[in-house]
Amino acid sequence: MSMDAVFRALADPARRRLLDSLHGRNGQTLGELCEDHDMTRQAVTKHLAILEEANLVATQRRGREKLHFINPVPLNAIAERWIRKFQQRHLSALSALKKSLEKDRKGERDE
Amino acid sequence: MSNSPKSSFLYVTYIRTTPERLWSALTTTEFAQQYWLSAKPQAEWKVGGAWKITFPDGRVADTGEITEFEPPKRLAIRWRNEFMAEFKAEGWSLCTMEIEPAAGGAVKLTVSHSMDREGSKFIGAVSNGWPQILSNLKSLLETGAIVVPLPADFDPEKKFRKQLG
Numbered sequence: 420m421s422m423d424a425v426f427r428a429l430a431d432p433a434r435r436r437l438l439d440s441l442h443g444r445n446g447q448t449l450g451e452l453c454e455d456h457d458m459t460r461q462a463v464t465k466h467l468a469i470l471e472e473a474n475l476v477a478t479q480r481r482g483r484e485k486l487h488f489i490n491p492v493p494l495n496a497i498a499e500r501w502i503r504k505f506q507q508r509h510l511s512a513l514s515a516l517k518k519s520l521e522k523d524r525k526g527e528r529d530e
Numbered sequence: 531m532s533n534s535p536k537s538s539f540l541y542v543t544y545i546r547t548t549p550e551r552l553w554s555a556l557t558t559t560e561f562a563q564q565y566w567l568s569a570k571p572q573a574e575w576k577v578g579g580a581w582k583i584t585f586p587d588g589r590v591a592d593t594g595e596i597t598e599f600e601p602p603k604r605l606a607i608r609w610r611n612e613f614m615a616e617f618k619a620e621g622w623s624l625c626t627m628e629i630e631p632a633a634g635g636a637v638k639l640t641v642s643h644s645m646d647r648e649g650s651k652f653i654g655a656v657s658n659g660w661p662q663i664l665s666n667l668k669s670l671l672e673t674g675a676i677v678v679p680l681p682a683d684f685d686p687e688k689k690f691r692k693q694l695g
Contacts, residue, residue, distance in 0.1 A: 446538050477542040477640065488540035495661030 422500070425493045428473035433458060434466045438475060441489040448484050537650035539657045541641040543664045547671045549629045549637050553602030555671060556627055565666035565676055567659075568684060575599065581607050585687050589613065594622075604628050609643075613687070617652040620645060639664070 428434055433456070440455050441447060453463050467487060470476040477490040545552060555561050559572045566583070569591055573581035577599045583591040590612045598606035606626040611617035623645040632638040641660060645653050666676040 445540075474542055474544070477540045479540060479642070488538070490540060490542050491657060491661045492541050492543045492664050495665055499665060 422493075422497065424473040425475060425497065428469050428475055431466070431469075433462070434470055437463070437466055437470065438489055441476065441487060445488050446479075446486040448486060452487065536646055536648040537653040538642065538644035539653060539660070541643075541660045541664055543639050543668050544632055544636045545639060545668045545671050546634075546636050549602040549631065551671060552629050552637055552639060553605075555667060556605060557601075561670075565663055565670050567663065567666075581609075589687070591687075597624075598626070602629055611652055614652075614691070617655070620647060620650055620652050623650070623652060639667075 429438075436456060437452060440452060444451075449460070449463065449467070452467070453460050456463060458466075467476060471478065474493050475490055477488045479486050479488065547555075555565075557573075557575050559570060562571045563569070569583050569585055571581070571583045573579050573596055575596065577596055579596045579599075580593075581596055582593045585591055592609055592611050592613075594607050594609040596605070597608050598604055604626065606624065609623045609625050610621065623643060625641065625643045628640045628642075630638045630640070641664065643653060643656055643660065670676050
């Protein structure tokens with residue numbers, strides 16, 4: 420389970436959207452995931468296989484259904500390796516600043 | 531989906547070890563304490579045995595009962611939080627741990643933690659803690675050390691409270 424596979428899997432916006440969807444509601448079937456995304460069933464299946472290969476998605480059989488779960492363990496490993504050591508506290512302050520500035524600008528545009 | 535628990539998380543990690551060593555790491559208090567952020571899981575390790583997690587000063591964090599015990603394959607715990615009133619009020623959760631041989635001399639550990647209740651705050655909160663505990667467990671078994679050493683003044687209750695929101 421290499422970190423390369425995790426980064427490759429995360430490099431695709433469609434796969435990140437699938438992860439967001441599972442984060443919103445964990446344990447979805449293929450059919451449910453297809454409903455929320457503007458992709459063919461084959462494309463969703465292919466993306467899920469890549470996410471599963473990278474261990475970002477884990478599946479569980481329940482009766483005849485296969486449920487998909489976001490697996491937060493590899494994301495935690497990335498956070499440990501690449502984020503925490505660069506002072507997460509400062510980063511979250513910057514990220515809050517960016518969010519608040521962008522919100523202000525959005526407000527201006529909306530007016 | 532109708533028969534599935536409403537709040538559910540699945541955690542999967544691959545560890546270069548044997549099923550027996552991993553099983554022993556999950557069911558030996560002294561070892562578990564090293565990766566459980568210094569909290570202490572202890573139990574009468576058999577079906578029906580009482581189970582609990584305590585803080586170093588002896589206060590109880592969680593309690594429960596072993597509902598499945600099949601060394602070195604499957605462990606299930608009926609689990610309730612005790613130290614946060616709003617989580618305790620949500621009632622019982624179920625945690626299962628499954629060990630399977632995987633390719634390349636590794637074993638696959640699947641931890642599932644669920645509660646039959648929509649939008650459980652407890653299940654959401656522990657989803658911050660499990661990945662770190664499992665990273666520590668993996669690292670401890672593979673290298674003999676945990677990923678992030680705890681500072682001398684580490685207070686697990688504070689840490690859990692923060693994670694539990």
